[in-house]
Amino acid sequence: MSATDDSTGGSSESRLLEVEDLHVEFRTREATANVLNGVGYHVDAGETLAVLGESGSGKSVTAQTVMGILDTPPGFVTKGAIRYRGEELLSATEDRRRGLRGENMAMIFQDALSALNPVYTVGFQIAEQFRFRRGMSRKDAMAKAAEMLDLVKIPNAKQRVKEFPHQFSGGMRQRAMIAMSLALDPDLLIADEPTTALDVTVQAQIMDLLDELRRERGMGLILITHDLGVVAEVADRIAVMYAGRVVEESDAESLYKRPAHPYTEGLMESIPRLDQKGEQLASIKGLPPNLANIPEGCPFHPRCHRATDECRRKVPELLELRPGRYSACHFAEELISSE
């Protein structure tokens, strides 16, 4: 049922990261929210996977579960598997998982201002990893930290390691965050909305930097975003998430040409485009589902203009329509062969 097993034909061992049928619940006193309901995707080395979806679709929670930094409680993994280079992580010891963090997989966050500790210098926070994971001296670690700032193209790096996060501009802060995540040379980088908090011009610079670093280092990159525009240029493949599931997965080009899920269609219609001047911008009607009470059948049906009785009863499976193209919609075949 998951897309990951047989897409692109690679065997499980060659996969950098594989998420399979992941279920996560958020338990509060009032209710239990089914935040992830069988997420599956994979990333290979050197590849960029964009994970697309609204807030609450579960894209960040999936990433946190992969990293092992999900807040428990309220979050609990109830089912599924996460494999890093074939190694099952959910059953691994906490020590092993901590060993992987930073060293093999790293994460950068949306708001670098709050993600960096305000009372320590940027250099201290980067150097920390060299000191405590590599056993370097304070001085050597600081020199390495300056090197890392240099790598992410922060000018005057030797001076800036001594500055505090609030003394950096937004773009520079995000660069510092990237430098910190790459310190131990991980081969998987998860970027959770890395450009959302930034100005448009800075956004492009950060995306270029990430793309360049991925290429140079042969990293796998998971790019979590809600911005289709960002994804277009850098993503090799795209996974679209809705209500804690992957509803469409495809190579970027085909998806842009012809979405195979009404939700993806809706997302694309809601981006402003220069060639459609004067037309009203479309939006997806209605609200994302209440995760404590996901509608029966296809979770998207209350907002879908194609919804039929079948959609209200039966959850569509994520099926391969064309090589490398998956969709979870009863009308997927119709959509993909339209026009």
Next chain:
Amino acid sequence: MGRYILRRLLQLIPVFIGTTFIIYSLVWAIPGNPFAGMCGPRGCPPAFIEQMTQEYNLDKPLPVQYVLYLGQLFSGNFGQTFNGIEVSTLIQNAYPVTLKLATIALVFEAVIGIAAGILTALRGKGFVDNLVLAATLFLIAVPVFVSGFVIQVVFGVQLEWIQPSVGSDPTIGQLIAPGLVLGSLSMAYIARLTRTAMFENKRADYIRTATAKGLKPRRVVSVHMLRNSLIPVITFIGTDFGALMGGAIVTEGVFNIHGIGGLVFDAIKTQEGVTVTGVVTLLVVVYLLMNLLVDILYAALDPRIRYD
């Protein structure tokens, strides 16, 4: 930084003047005759009244009296009591005792309070957390004179573990039980403050980042969480020192410690205005200087505070 300190120092001046003026006018502007009831039932001898009137310029308007008094104070002259004892001598005898007592209380409340706060934050919601919360609730609810009393009777009189009445020139050991009593309320506040700050910071983004870097939990807590959580706690401890010195009066009374609390209390009862204003002025100075220290410390601990 230097300019910041200077600016804060300048801001303290009007506060110092305001506070001491209030005390001065309260003490000397007691409705009616300031000497009424001062020298026992027979009243003060006219010679004394005249001498006092002259020495403290009581025939001049209040603000003038106050300014002249301050001038005396700054030249080191605290004045004399009715019996002709130098107030500065009285203060010199009493101040160190209260200073010792307040320091002991401060150490207790800081160490136990912070430790309890950290413990609850690390253990999360559960038995330990509830236990500490209940204990702090109880400490807050029991007034110092009641807890002092009970400890004095149980540990001092019945079990004879401590000396129930300390007397003059006490040792550190004798002041431990009174110090615990004095610091108990603040101890509860510090435990709660630490706990709240730790719980809040536990969910902060930068803690998640530190975890995502693969740092050991101990380092995440002791370096990233603690430093940020202790900023408000240290602020509280600093400002509390002045409060402890001024608030020691009840504890000193219960354990018969001859500190400034007792000195002021007796002075108020016998209407020794000179002693009262002298001691309270010193307390205000301690309070204001501790506030200044806290401001400086705050700026040093939190780099986001700007000095301008």
Next chain:
Amino acid sequence: MTNAGEGQQRILAAGAYAEGEIEARQQGESGDELPGTPEPHQPPKQEKQRGLWGDAWLELRRKPLFIIGSVIILLLVAISIFPGFFAPGDPNAQNLTLARQGPSADAPFGYDSIGRDIYTRVIHGARASIVVGVLATLLTVAIGSLVGLFAGYFGGKTDSFLARFAEIFLGLPFVLGAIVILSVFNAGIQGAPGTIRIMLQVILTIGVLAWPISMRIMRSAAIAAKQQDYVNAAKALGASHTRIIFKHVLPNCLAPVMVYATIALGQFVGLEATLSYLGLGLQYPVVSWGMMISDSQQYIISTPHMLLFPAGFLVITVLAFVMLGDAVRDALDPKQR
């Protein structure tokens, strides 16, 4: 601060926004999300929006701290309104032949050093504690809130002047300051003072010394509230300062002050007892727990019940208010949950 969102909802509801938009805003601060797609709550809340006070009430009703605290306080209030119903005797009646007798069927709490019935005195002492506590809290919060509101709202010179002014009173050591003020009051008394005069003195003294704390709380809440969009909107619409302060800023600053007020109530009850214990607060003919505890000092070894019962009532009363304050704070300050 804690309840900025509520005011925003109210303004939005009153304005000319479409229904859907209001709902979208209510879901939380929307960032640069996908156009037309509001973000859901995670984990999802209950369907109906209730606002801060409604939420707080629902939360409170489930809290054992709140329930226990409220029951004790209600009982104390009943006792202080109708002390005669609980203890019909005269609290000042003495019978020296009964002096220092222990608890018995006749007198459940025993007799004090001059043969007064401790149970009757404890019951009649509740009124002084509750009245002083409540009125002192009201006075403190009223002065402090008003000054804090103006300081926070107007900012600038007004703020620094008022802040310095408050610091002057904060600089006075609390107990010492109270002792000095009360001795001034007491010096002005000629002959036997009346009950009302004695209580008023204590209330005023606490009010004068404690108002800067609620002023600081109100001030920072007002600073946070005045930066909200709905205040700017009201300003842009030409509302007067008075109107903005009392219609828009004040309602959004009430929560933190409420929390302080409940906790302060307990503290003031304790403070009144401390002052009475020192012989400067309440005095004969008023009956107060602090005085009773003070009376017990010399007899504490031989007659422990003289201390036990008034101290027990005092501790339970303060505890009840602090518990209530704790529960209210937890309910009104979502950060602490």
